[in-house]
Amino acid sequence: MDDQTRPRPERILDAAEELxxxxxxxxxxxxxxxxxxxxxVALASYHFGKxxxxxxxxxxxxxxxxxxxxxxxxxxxxxxxxxxxxxxxxIIEAFLRPLELAQETGDAGWRHYLALxxxxxxxxxWGPKMMSHLFDELVQxxxxxxxxxxxxxxxxxxYWCYHNLxxxxxxxxxxxxxxxxxxxxxxxxxxxxxxxDHMIPFVAAGFREVCANxx
Amino acid sequence: MDDQTRPRPERILDAAEELxxxxxxxxxxxxxxxxxxxxxVALASYHFGKxxxxxxxxxxxxxxxxxxxxxxxxxxxxxxxxxxxxxxxxIIEAFLRPLELAQETGDAGWRHYLALxxxxxxxxxWGPKMMSHLFDELVQxxxxxxxxxxxxxxxxxxYWCYHNLxxxxxxxxxxxxxxxxxxxxxxxxxxxxxxxDHMIPFVAAGFREVCANxx
DNA sequence: CGCGCTATTCAACAATCGTTGAATAGCCGC
DNA sequence: GCGGCTATTCAACGATTGTTGAATAGCGCG
Numbered sequence: 001m002d003d004q005t006r007p008r009p010e011r012i013l014d015a016a017e018e019l020x021x022x023x024x025x026x027x028x029x030x031x032x033x034x035x036x037x038x039x040x041v042a043l044a045s046y047h048f049g050k051x052x053x054x055x056x057x058x059x060x061x062x063x064x065x066x067x068x069x070x071x072x073x074x075x076x077x078x079x080x081x082x083x084x085x086x087x088x089x090x091i092i093e094a095f096l097r098p099l100e101l102a103q104e105t106g107d108a109g110w111r112h113y114l115a116l117x118x119x120x121x122x123x124x125x126w127g128p129k130m131m132s133h134l135f136d137e138l139v140q141x142x143x144x145x146x147x148x149x150x151x152x153x154x155x156x157x158x159y160w161c162y163h164n165l166x167x168x169x170x171x172x173x174x175x176x177x178x179x180x181x182x183x184x185x186x187x188x189x190x191x192x193x194x195x196x197d198h199m200i201p202f203v204a205a206g207f208r209e210v211c212a213n214x215x
Numbered sequence: 216m217d218d219q220t221r222p223r224p225e226r227i228l229d230a231a232e233e234l235x236x237x238x239x240x241x242x243x244x245x246x247x248x249x250x251x252x253x254x255x256v257a258l259a260s261y262h263f264g265k266x267x268x269x270x271x272x273x274x275x276x277x278x279x280x281x282x283x284x285x286x287x288x289x290x291x292x293x294x295x296x297x298x299x300x301x302x303x304x305x306i307i308e309a310f311l312r313p314l315e316l317a318q319e320t321g322d323a324g325w326r327h328y329l330a331l332x333x334x335x336x337x338x339x340x341w342g343p344k345m346m347s348h349l350f351d352e353l354v355q356x357x358x359x360x361x362x363x364x365x366x367x368x369x370x371x372x373x374y375w376c377y378h379n380l381x382x383x384x385x386x387x388x389x390x391x392x393x394x395x396x397x398x399x400x401x402x403x404x405x406x407x408x409x410x411x412d413h414m415i416p417f418v419a420a421g422f423r424e425v426c427a428n429x430x
Numbered sequence: 431c432g433c434g435c436t437a438t439t440c441a442a443c444a445a446t447c448g449t450t451g452a453a454t455a456g457c458c459g460c
Numbered sequence: 461g462c463g464g465c466t467a468t469t470c471a472a473c474g475a476t477t478g479t480t481g482a483a484t485a486g487c488g489c490g
Contacts, residue, residue: 051449122386260480
């Protein structure tokens with residue numbers, strides 16, 4: 001099932017990550033996770049405590065790395081842009097491209113993790129509880145950069161535009177294969193690069209339309 | 216808890232709708248639903264069969280009405296536009312505005328239902344199984360209208376743009392209150408009208424940027 | 431009133447859940 | 461090779477789950 005050579009706690013996290021992303025917190029039992037990891041049920045409790053602690057551990061395992069990658073991308077494009085600051089496209093690129101590490105590394109775990117983020121972010125129950133704590137600081141930094149690239153924009157408009165960006169991204173990360181069906185195979189959910197190639201100009205144009213001159 | 220005068224089957228659907236939207240299919244027990252509806256546990260099984268049949272019944276109860284409202288809106292704007300066809304903004308407006316009936320009618324049930332649609336659409340497990348069957352035909356009709364408004368657009372680009380629209384809409388319907396927190400109360404998740412006022416020009420500009428002249 | 435039917439409740443079932451305490455295995459330092 | 465510690469498994473607990481069959485209530489119709 002899972003790579004039998006890796007340490008067992010990691011195998012448990014991997015299995016939990018994949019199953020939680022697919023079925024949600026309540027849709028997965030500790031026994032399913034243990035079976036997929038090839039270990040006994042009690043081992044998950046031994047290493048991670050209660051079920052919810054395991055959920056939290058899965059959520060937090062890759063968060064710091066991901067945040068750092070996105071922060072680095074933002075700072076790099078800010079450094080290279082100099083005084084006038086980066087363009088809209090460059091900022092959004094820094095927001096999205098680091099998420100491709102899923103397929104860069106060929107690690108399926110990253111794909112599952114991003115789907116889990118999508119599940120949490122779209123959930124009225126988990127979203128408010130879990131997203132703010134880990135991602136708010138970074139998001140605010142990105143919004144500040146966007147505000148600088150759109151002088152005179154109303155803050156309200158900026159947030160609504162970010163909301164649209166976040167939604168498009170969330171559905172992408174969820175990997176629902178719905179676009180595969182709709183397009184008759186023309187588009188593939190797994191192809192994050194194609195998704196971002198279309199999302200970046202799409203979102204940049206949206207920001208400009210809503211946050212510039214209008215209203 | 217629930218309006219005690221309505222017929223019991225409807226009260227069960229209402230309770231299930233609200234709880235499924237908040238916690239997902241596996242996050243809700245029949246006993247919670249029954250308690251919220253003020254009836255015995257066995258009554259849900261008596262009227263709707265298995266738990267999954269109840270889930271399906273909730274999902275389908277409002278689908279036909281919703282589809283008809285959106286189809287009417289599309290046909291009306293096509294009729295009024297005449298030969299050249301409606302603008303991008305008019306098509307997207309027809310796609311989104313009917314979803315405001317949630318707050319038009321003041322019926323909280325519609326708000327829960329739309330959050331349930333968001334939950335299903337964003338789920339890698341439920342999405343492919345349940346969305347296509349009920350919504351594909353209508354979506355394809357909208358995409359055809361968009362294609363006509365964007366002559367020369369590549370089909371692949373059209374579907375990716377629709378994907379972005381669908382994502383922004385899905386996160387809006389999920390009502391996660393995340394934008395409320397991020398914006399410090401400046402934006403409110405419940406205010407669908409403000410969400411669509413920003414989403415329509417945002418998405419229209421995105422379609423134009425990606426599907427016109429580019430690449 | 432009383433029959434017949436539907437709606438609703440009651441009570442209970444086997445199955446499965448998360449969790450835990452005791453038992454076993456693996457392994458490093460001495 | 462043998463104590464000591466950690467990792468892992470085994471076995472079992474009470475609680476809760478979806479589901480069902482029997483019992484009860486409600487009610488229209490003759």
